[in-house]
Amino acid sequence: MMFSKSFGYALRGILYLGMSDEAKPWIQLDEIAQELAVPRHFLGKVMKKLVKDGVLNSQKGPYGGFCINENTLKTSLLKLMEITGEVEENGVCVLRLRKCNALNPCPMHHQIESLRRQWQALLASTFIGDLIRKDQPGFINSIAAI
Amino acid sequence: MMFSKSFGYALRGILYLGMSDEAKPWIQLDEIAQELAVPRHFLGKVMKKLVKDGVLNSQKGPYGGFCINENTLKTSLLKLMEITGEVEENGVCVLRLRKCNALNPCPMHHQIESLRRQWQALLASTFIGDLIRKDQPGFINSIAAI
DNA sequence: CATATAAAAGACAACATTGTCTTTTATTCG
DNA sequence: CGAATAAAAGACAATGTTGTCTTTTATATG
Numbered sequence: 001m002m003f004s005k006s007f008g009y010a011l012r013g014i015l016y017l018g019m020s021d022e023a024k025p026w027i028q029l030d031e032i033a034q035e036l037a038v039p040r041h042f043l044g045k046v047m048k049k050l051v052k053d054g055v056l057n058s059q060k061g062p063y064g065g066f067c068i069n070e071n072t073l074k075t076s077l078l079k080l081m082e083i084t085g086e087v088e089e090n091g092v093c094v095l096r097l098r099k100c101n102a103l104n105p106c107p108m109h110h111q112i113e114s115l116r117r118q119w120q121a122l123l124a125s126t127f128i129g130d131l132i133r134k135d136q137p138g139f140i141n142s143i144a145a146i
Numbered sequence: 147m148m149f150s151k152s153f154g155y156a157l158r159g160i161l162y163l164g165m166s167d168e169a170k171p172w173i174q175l176d177e178i179a180q181e182l183a184v185p186r187h188f189l190g191k192v193m194k195k196l197v198k199d200g201v202l203n204s205q206k207g208p209y210g211g212f213c214i215n216e217n218t219l220k221t222s223l224l225k226l227m228e229i230t231g232e233v234e235e236n237g238v239c240v241l242r243l244r245k246c247n248a249l250n251p252c253p254m255h256h257q258i259e260s261l262r263r264q265w266q267a268l269l270a271s272t273f274i275g276d277l278i279r280k281d282q283p284g285f286i287n288s289i290a291a292i
Numbered sequence: 293c294a295t296a297t298a299a300a301a302g303a304c305a306a307c308a309t310t311g312t313c314t315t316t317t318a319t320t321c322g
Numbered sequence: 323c324g325a326a327t328a329a330a331a332g333a334c335a336a337t338g339t340t341g342t343c344t345t346t347t348a349t350a351t352g
Contacts, residue, residue: 001240001258001265005310008241015253028328042311048330061319062327085309095154099291106288107161107277111268118261131253142252145245151340174298188341194300207349208297231339 001119006084010046011077011131012036012143014056017068018132019140026065035144046084053083073129081123152230156192157223157277158182158289160202163214164278165286172211181290192230199229219275227269 003011016032029047033040047066050056057069093100093109094116100106133139149157162178175193179186193212196202203215239246239255240262246252279285 001262002238002242003240005242008243011241011253026328030328039311041313044329045311045331051329058329059319060317060327060329062321064319064328066329092148094149095157096151097288097291100288104284104288104291106291107157107279107285111272111277115261115264115268118264122257122261126257131257133253138250139253142243142246142250145243145250145252172298176298185341187343190299191301191341197299204299205349206297206299206347207351209350210298210348212299 003081004084004086006046007081007086009036009038009043010050010080010084011128012038013043013047013066014050014068014072014075014080014128015132015143016140017056017066018072018128019134019143020067026059026063026067028065032066035140037144049083055080055083073127073132075128076124077126077128078120078123080128149227150230150232152192153227153232155182155184155189156196156226156230157274158184159189159193159212160196160214160218160221160226160274161278161289162286163202163212164218164274165280165289166213172205172209172213174211178212181286183290195229201226201229219273219278221274222270223272223274224266224269226274 013032013036016036017027020027029040029044032038032047033043036043047056047058051058051066054069054071055075056066056072058064058066093106094112095106095108097106100109102109159178159182162182163173166173175186175190178184178193179189182189193202193204197204197212200215200217201221202212202218204210204212239252240258241252241254243252246255248255
């Protein structure tokens with residue numbers, strides 16, 4: 001019940017862009033990495049993936065950088081996890097037993113089942129847009145704090 | 147919301163011992179690894195840790211092997227995770243932000259909080275003994291199935 | 293005591309994730 | 323067009339987890 005570092009970087013990068021002043025159309029990797037205190041080049045790779053998957057836009061050259069687009073706020077956390085490479089573990093047994101199911105449950109099956117459903121539901125129904133709080137003054141601080 | 151392989155091996159190894167015929171006091175690594183279809187030497191390392199932490203007993207030499215002891219059934223899954231090296235993530239923010247807390251929550255804080263509490267509670271209050279079903283004929287199958 | 297047995301221990305390889313550095317490509321602007 | 327800028331891409335290192343193999347240690351038995 002923990003996200004990968006890639007996921008965390010991706011989410012925080014996106015939120016940083018989402019919170020940025022719209023007067024400045026493109027935000028550079030340098031600024032994002034510095035503000036979030038995150039390894040620059042690694043973040044670059046993650047951002048690249050997000051661009052490839054259409055979750056963000058990017059622009060090369062002077063005054064270029066990254067910005068959100070029409071998909072960004074509608075992107076679910078589940079989608080984000082897929083992009084950042086979290087394994088697809090929808091029906092997979094927590095103990096990785098292939099034959100585990102309701103009829104032939106592994107010892108953990110019943111204990112875990114409900115929590116996993118809640119977890120999946122949360123990831124699928126929470127969108128980037130839900131996480132942005134433009135009205136909250138400490139918001140940027142809360143994603144920058146490391 | 148997934149256990150490490152080490153954890154899975156440990157749990158299944160313990161349960162295998164817990165289900166074994168008590169007429170045979172010690173069970174060898176060879177048998178366990180084969181029955182559970184698990185890498186033998188890697189399992190050996192995991193079992194060694196369990197012995198060191200007093201969750202299992204072991205005996206070298208001919209007719210030696212592993213067996214459960216007075217602690218085994220009373221061991222919680224949380225304890226098992228600690229032994230198998232799952233990081234201690236009790237108060238840690240899911241995004242690994244150090245300054246995240248109820249007063250200065252990260253964007254995921256409220257969404258996750260309740261689920262994490264349930265997860266922690268489940269791990270702390272589920273014991274090895276709770277997972278053994280001596281009455282259930284398919285039980286061994288359910289931990290052997292890979 | 294000698295031998296066989298089985299865990300314990302240690303060395304090392306495969307693999308994935310994370311992180312750093314350099315080169316390439318695209319774009320803006322003078 | 324030429325220079326500067328910034329993302330894209332690629333090479334490679336550090337680290338952690340998982341897996342394999344070999345050697346050492348302890349113990350039971352003849």
